[in-house]
Amino acid sequence: MKKTVFVFSSLIIALLVLFKLSEYSYRSGNLNIELLISIIAVLFFVIGVYINKKGLTKDGSKPIPIDLKKLEDLGISKREYEVLEQVIKGLSNREIGEKLHLSESTIKTHVSNLLVKLDVKRRTQAIQKAKELKIITE
Amino acid sequence: MKKTVFVFSSLIIALLVLFKLSEYSYRSGNLNIELLISIIAVLFFVIGVYINKKGLTKDGSKPIPIDLKKLEDLGISKREYEVLEQVIKGLSNREIGEKLHLSESTIKTHVSNLLVKLDVKRRTQAIQKAKELKIITE
DNA sequence: TTGGAACTCATACTAAAGTACCAAAAGTGT
DNA sequence: ACACTTTTGGTACTTTAGTATGAGTTCCAA
Missing domain, CATH: 1.10.287 (Helix Hairpins)
Known part of the structure; x- marks a missing residue:
């Protein structure tokens, strides 16, 4: 800035x-x-x-960028989180399926559940929401 | 930086x-x-x-927040950029149309052109690309 | 061992998204 | 005035996304 x-x-x-x-x-x-x-x-x-006033935590006990607590609160499972990571990367459902060795149907299910849990309507909004919640490593 | x-x-x-x-x-x-x-x-x-050994990570200290030169290089017009901003916010084509007082068809045209200019296939990838190119204010 | 998540996958459907044309109006520079 | 780009919008189409529902599997804790 x-x-x-x-x-x-x-x-x-x-x-x-x-x-x-x-x-x-x-x-x-x-x-x-x-x-x-x-x-x-x-x-x-x-x-x-x-x-570097950004990191004034001198105890050094907080190097975790991902807010795991929020993931818990939202009830996002491990697999769902993996899918979310790929969604954020901009992959299609089919591509995510190939990457994780799953069918497109399974990805659709995960994504659909993710949208509900993140309280959004589209995957593009999910990307925004995930960043707001600091759920991912930007 | x-x-x-x-x-x-x-x-x-x-x-x-x-x-x-x-x-x-x-x-x-x-x-x-x-x-x-x-x-x-x-x-x-x-x-x-x-x-603070945390280091000088993301500072984002640039005199100009948006890289206008890259916008020029990519040939992205003013209107297209406005649409891109809304895409990144997670809005649908219809919602963008309502917001900018344009028809959904027009938005589709703009988005389609944007995808070509950004050299991506989906709008989710466009979001990533825009951030990589520092085209937007994060 | 049994009930409940989590995970997987399918079908069938609706809704967006995206492509491929086309075309007209409006602004821009020469 | 003329060429050019931008902006706008349309139709028709294909593809991807997302919903709804059901169902089989696995894994874990009570």
Whole structure:
């Protein structure tokens, strides 16, 4: 997003100011050099954190992208989920059947059940819904 | 995108070096302090980045969200793009027609042309393709 | 072992989706 | 004005999707 660009630009400007200040401090001798180092350190620390603020879970115990709980709640079975994955890939019922070594009829049954469980009318909507529910790895 | 972050990081580092050089030429002698500042800055930057080892995955930071150039290359017209947006939302041809005040026939024509231009067979594949090409705002 | 999911597959049907033409109106650039 | 693209819409057709229903199988827990 352009937000990232904005943030970086602001940081660069801040950096500029900081360096100007440091330059000034050399001449006037007003600024404490330790304070300057601290500011720079904190600043760059913030930059680093900001870059990947997306994953602030430092416990590292949640690397699971798929929401298995929602699958449970919706009552989607293992086989149905496999079919859903292929539907999202854009395969036809026949192609899914060939891939999973099942008949087209079976796929139709699974898809039909999936549509009910996802509360949608078409497979294209199922794709959207699955992404909303974070049921799949995008 | 990772690339944007990388570019900006490089820019910051380049700025750092530039200022260091300018100060060096203007007030040579106290190289140790400036070097120390630089090292600390980079160090804390790295610390900040790697404190969340989750990494910089999907950032989606592009100045332009939609890749208009690809739309040009594919020869997708304005109307076709509007239809594509609705297809991705999971609407049926009839629903799209009602939404855009067009007949279902017209939508079918647009969709059919879209499938050819996107080089896919089904609308479900068109959804995938559009996301691959970053033609849409996800 | 038995009842209930889950899985499989079939038939028959309706509803969308998609293809293959055609054609006319409207805008665009030369 | 003329050629060109876009947009719109139609008919007729084939294919895919989806529904409804039934039924046989397997697997697991009570």
